[in-house]
Amino acid sequence: xxxxKPTEELIKKAFPEITELSFIASGGFKGxxxxxxxxxxxxxxxxNVPEVPLADAESVRMRDELIRRVEREIEILxxxxxxxxxxxxxxxxxxKDIEGKKFIAYSEEFLxxxxxxxxxxxxxxxxxxxxxxxxxxxALLEAIKEFWQYGIIHRDIKPCNIIKxxxxxxxxxxxxxxxxxSRVDTPLTQGWTPxxxxxxxxxxxxxxxxxxxxxxxxxxxxALTVYEYAAKVHPLAKDFEDxxxxxSRAVRVPPASLKSVRQDxxxxxxxxxxxxxxxxxxxxxxxxxxxxxxxxx
Amino acid sequence: MKIFAxxxxxxSDKVKLGFDKNFIDGVIYSPRHTKxxxxxxxxxxxxxxxxxxxxxxxxxxxxxxHADEADWRMGYLDEDYEAYFxxxxxxxxxxxxxxxxxxxxxIKFQQGxxxxxxxxxxxxxxSRSFDSREAVISKNFIRNTAEVAADLKEKRPVYxxxxxxxxxxxxxxxxxxxxxxxxxxxxxxxxxxxxxxxxGGDAGEFFSSVTIANWMVLNYSxxxxxxxxxxxxxxxxxxxLLSAGGTAGATGxxxxxxxxxxxxxEPPKGGRRPLPRYLSNALLNRITAPELDQxxxxxxxxxxxxxTDAHYPIADGSIPGETSHEVLQTWESLKNLNGKxxxxxxxxxxxxxxxxxxxxxxxxxxxxxxxxxxxxxxxxLAEMAEGIYLFARRSTINLEDVK
Numbered sequence: 001x002x003x004x005k006p007t008e009e010l011i012k013k014a015f016p017e018i019t020e021l022s023f024i025a026s027g028g029f030k031g032x033x034x035x036x037x038x039x040x041x042x043x044x045x046x047x048n049v050p051e052v053p054l055a056d057a058e059s060v061r062m063r064d065e066l067i068r069r070v071e072r073e074i075e076i077l078x079x080x081x082x083x084x085x086x087x088x089x090x091x092x093x094x095x096k097d098i099e100g101k102k103f104i105a106y107s108e109e110f111l112x113x114x115x116x117x118x119x120x121x122x123x124x125x126x127x128x129x130x131x132x133x134x135x136x137x138x139a140l141l142e143a144i145k146e147f148w149q150y151g152i153i154h155r156d157i158k159p160c161n162i163i164k165x166x167x168x169x170x171x172x173x174x175x176x177x178x179x180x181x182s183r184v185d186t187p188l189t190q191g192w193t194p195x196x197x198x199x200x201x202x203x204x205x206x207x208x209x210x211x212x213x214x215x216x217x218x219x220x221x222x223a224l225t226v227y228e229y230a231a232k233v234h235p236l237a238k239d240f241e242d243x244x245x246x247x248s249r250a251v252r253v254p255p256a257s258l259k260s261v262r263q264d265x266x267x268x269x270x271x272x273x274x275x276x277x278x279x280x281x282x283x284x285x286x287x288x289x290x291x292x293x294x295x296x297x
Numbered sequence: 298m299k300i301f302a303x304x305x306x307x308x309s310d311k312v313k314l315g316f317d318k319n320f321i322d323g324v325i326y327s328p329r330h331t332k333x334x335x336x337x338x339x340x341x342x343x344x345x346x347x348x349x350x351x352x353x354x355x356x357x358x359x360x361x362x363h364a365d366e367a368d369w370r371m372g373y374l375d376e377d378y379e380a381y382f383x384x385x386x387x388x389x390x391x392x393x394x395x396x397x398x399x400x401x402x403x404i405k406f407q408q409g410x411x412x413x414x415x416x417x418x419x420x421x422x423x424s425r426s427f428d429s430r431e432a433v434i435s436k437n438f439i440r441n442t443a444e445v446a447a448d449l450k451e452k453r454p455v456y457x458x459x460x461x462x463x464x465x466x467x468x469x470x471x472x473x474x475x476x477x478x479x480x481x482x483x484x485x486x487x488x489x490x491x492x493x494x495x496x497g498g499d500a501g502e503f504f505s506s507v508t509i510a511n512w513m514v515l516n517y518s519x520x521x522x523x524x525x526x527x528x529x530x531x532x533x534x535x536x537x538l539l540s541a542g543g544t545a546g547a548t549g550x551x552x553x554x555x556x557x558x559x560x561x562x563e564p565p566k567g568g569r570r571p572l573p574r575y576l577s578n579a580l581l582n583r584i585t586a587p588e589l590d591q592x593x594x595x596x597x598x599x600x601x602x603x604x605t606d607a608h609y610p611i612a613d614g615s616i617p618g619e620t621s622h623e624v625l626q627t628w629e630s631l632k633n634l635n636g637k638x639x640x641x642x643x644x645x646x647x648x649x650x651x652x653x654x655x656x657x658x659x660x661x662x663x664x665x666x667x668x669x670x671x672x673x674x675x676x677x678l679a680e681m682a683e684g685i686y687l688f689a690r691r692s693t694i695n696l697e698d699v700k
Contacts, residue, residue: 203477212474214481254693275521278693282476283514287523 003031004048006098011046014096015105018044029066030178034110042089042107049095049102070104073177077108082146083170084139086111086163111173113166116159116225120232130265133230134295136162139172140222145288148215153181157221158199159229181213197243198234199224202251202279216281219291223276231261235277251279269295298539298635299323300628301351303530303549306330311550311621312339316347318604320628323351323414325490325529325547328382329360329372329562337410344412351414351545355490355529356403358419359460360562361385368564381406381419387430390421396437400445408451416451417490418442420458422559424494427461427471435459439479443486454487456527459515460557462494463504466511476515480522488525488544491515492557509534509684510691513541517692520544530557532627533581536634537681540646541688548631550624573616573623575609576630577601579660581653582677590615591669598660605629644694647685651696654682 003026011033012018020036024043035044047070052059070093077088089107096103116136119125128136140157147154154177161176201217203209228234235255237246255277259270272294278284285291299322302312308331315321324343326336340352356378363369364384374382381402389395403419420438423431442457459479466472479489493512495504504512512534519526520542527545528538532555535546548554552571553561574583577599584592584599589609592599600606608622609615617623634653638646661675689696 212477214477216477216481257695274693280473280477280518280691282473282480282518283521283692285521286480290523 003027003029003046004101005031006046006101006103010098011044014098015044015091028178035107037090037107040090041110042091043086043110044091044105044107047104049104051102067104069178070106072180072182074106076147076150076152076177076180079150080143080146082142084143084172084174085146086173086175108175111163111165111175113163116162116164116172116229118160119164120159120229127232127262128229130269133226133265134269136172136229137222137226137295138292139170140174140218140225141288141291143174144215144218144222147180147218151182152177153213153215154218155179155181155201155204155221156196156199157218157225158196159225162225181210197246197250198237200247200250203281205247205251214281216284216286219276219284219286220281223273227255227258227273227277230258230265230273233261254279298536298543298639299351299545300535300631300635301325301353301527301545301547302624302628303327303547303554304331305549305551305554307550307620308339309621311624312343314621314625315628316343316350318625318629320625320632321350322545323353325417325527326352326354327357328354328378329357329370329374332373333377340410340412352412353415353417353456353490353527354407354410354413355417355458356381356406356419358382358399358403358458359422359492360559362387362421363559363562369562370564371562378406387421387434390434390437391430393437393441396434397441397445400438400441401449404446404449404451404455408449413453415454415456415487416446417456418446418458418486420460422492422494423461423465425462426465426468427475428468429465432465432471432475435461436475436478439486439489440482440484443482443484446486447484454525456488456490456525457486458490458492460492460494463508466493467507469511472511472514476518480518480524485524488527489515489519490527490529491543492529493531495556495558496560504534504680504684506680506683506687509537509681510687513537513684513688514691516541516543517688530555532556533576533583533631535631536638537650537685539635540638540643540650541692542643546631548624548627550620550627575599575615575623576627577660578630578634578653579657580675581657581681582673582675585672586615586617588669588671592664592667595667596660596663598663601630601633603629603633644689644696647689647694647696650685651682654678654685 008021012021017038018035022034024032024034029048031046033044035042050063052063074093087109089109091107093104093106096105156176156179161174163173165171165173199221201220203217236249236253257270258273276284301323302315302321304324304326312324343350343352357374361382362385364371399419404416407413407416420435421431423435439457443455446455516526516538525544528543529547531538531546532548538546572585574585575589576583578601579598586609605626608617608626638649641649657678658675
């Protein structure tokens with residue numbers, strides 16, 4: 001799964017309303033650009049819809065799943081009102097042929113700031129304060145709460161999907177619902193588990209997770225993200241290791257307490273993060289209102 | 298950390314005395330043993346005389362699957378509580394509409410008892426496994442309890458009953474899945490009334506480490522998720538359960554009010570009246586009054602040093618003079634134990650319990666040097682300690698770091 005990146009000239013030709021364009025990142029079939037559309041700064045998303053032979057049922061199914069995932073992401077973003085979740089932009093979803101290849105395009109608001117992955121990997125960036133970590137956790141809890149109202153689990157909460165904006169009104173914003181799971185819709189995938197293995201809730205390893213997955217998987221990955229952002233070290237995964245080893249650790253190995261790597265943080269906050277990292281969903285504190293209260297939300 | 302009276306046969310003035318002495322924080326009524334007019338009269342009197350005490354009613358619906366079995370003893374359930382207590386079978390309860398009907402009947406009955414401070418929903422007993430037809434029915438009761446109560450405009454706290462055998466608790470995978478489900482309900486109740494069933498009899502008084510650990514996990518998980526947890530028939534395990542996050546434990550005056558078992562509904566098997574016992578906090582166990590009498594001078598640590606010690610007078614061979622004395626001594630002892638733990642935070646409570654267990658082993662060692670042979674030895678201590686360690690491991694609570 002790789003994004004076949006068209007040239008910027010061809011994109012601009014396909015979207016005459018674009019006046020400025022620069023590539024940001026790509027992943028899977030998706031590319032993200034910083035674009036000025038009719039004067040509005042936007043995050044332009046291009047999703048490469050692969051050409052597949054109609055006789056190849058599996059490829060057709062994969063392509064249809066990709067399209068359905070984009071549709072689901074847009075449907076969810078239309079519903080969500082929280083300032084902690086990225087908002088749709090000015091470009092409504094549309095199909096485009098660029099250099100003979102099919103794309104789906106739409107835009108989200110462009111968020112100034114850095115993602116947490118870049119910040120935690122920046123050796124010059126100081127470790128965040130407890131207040132900042134609580135603000136981050138509050139933002140994630142607010143987003144999770146809103147998703148769950150619609151029976152949605154984000155499933156991909158991780159540092160690179162969170163932007164630190166520098167805007168006090170919405171200091172952290174969560175992006176990318178590309179692999180969101182819906183408890184109310186028909187499952188989109190069968191037989192495999194879309195996930196970022198470094199940020200993998202242990203219950204996702206259960207072959208029948210689709211029957212029981214709930215928002216507590218997002219609580220787990222939120223805690224994982226807060227831990228990693230706080231400590232600049234992942235509590236379970238190691239760089240460049242086999243994903244199977246990472247997943248195995250997620251399922252079996254208890255992480256070291258946050259306190260052991262950030263002694264300056266309060267016992268209560270470290271205890272909360274540690275509890276949210278329990279392997280068993282029922283042994284995580286799952287009442288979001290109580291969690292908010294505990295961190296002063 | 299509260300202690301409730303688990304009411305049963307022959308209440309007389311026991312609950313009233315428990316309230317008078319402030320040993321108990323509430324009572325859970327058993328309709329099987331209580332005529333409905335007595336229930337109303339007692340609730341009225343306690344509500345007026347003891348504001349702040351919790352008055353609850355266990356509908357004992359779990360017995361309804363056995364209501365037509367010959368010689369089973371349903372007591373007043375059949376006669377006075379027919380508004381909700383009928384014979385049911387598992388097949389009919391597999392229909393959600395039937396479950397909701399049963400819930401509505403039980404809740405409406407309790408709505409008629411305006412002095413109750415909370416409502417306990419009905420449920421059946423999961424007798425063998427969480428991966429069973431019984432568990433599906435039980436989940437349906439739990440899932441619908443708060444919804445039906447809300448439909449009936451009930452404003453008091455509503456508790457869903459979870460009644461499960463210790464055997465079912467032992468299957469960890471099925472237990473975890475069940476727990477995951479009941480902690481993520483769309484319309485959650487305010488709390489749970491937990492009943493862990495034994496096989497009955499004295500052997501059930503102390504459970505295995507696995508049962509203790511899982512019962513603690515239930516308390517921990519439910520409280521962590523914002524639920525109040527009332528443990529029925531928890532007796533001497535109450536301090537462990539409350540240390541894990543439970544809200545209240547309960548115990549009563551007869552052995553069948555100290556551990557929960559449907560066997561108590563079965564035809565009587567005979568047997569003689571047990572000797573009165575003394576709950577020794579130092580032993581975390583009961584000893585018989587004659588054992589107390591033999592040991593109180595040579596191993597004085599077995600005495601709690603509480604007001605109810607006076608109910609076991611040396612002059613009378615340490616035999617209590619009133620039938621209420623034994624349970625008052627139990628309630629005061631448990632209150633005292635809880636008091637030692639309640640000021641501590643979670644890992645420290647567990648550490649304090651482990652220290653109590655160590656101390657108890659020392660006292661048992663002293664007893665072993667005397668001529669007294671105890672009816673029950675110190676086997677429970679290892680089970681309790683192992684149960685606490687198992688619970689801590691599963692809940693990722695670190696008992697090693699001492700601050």
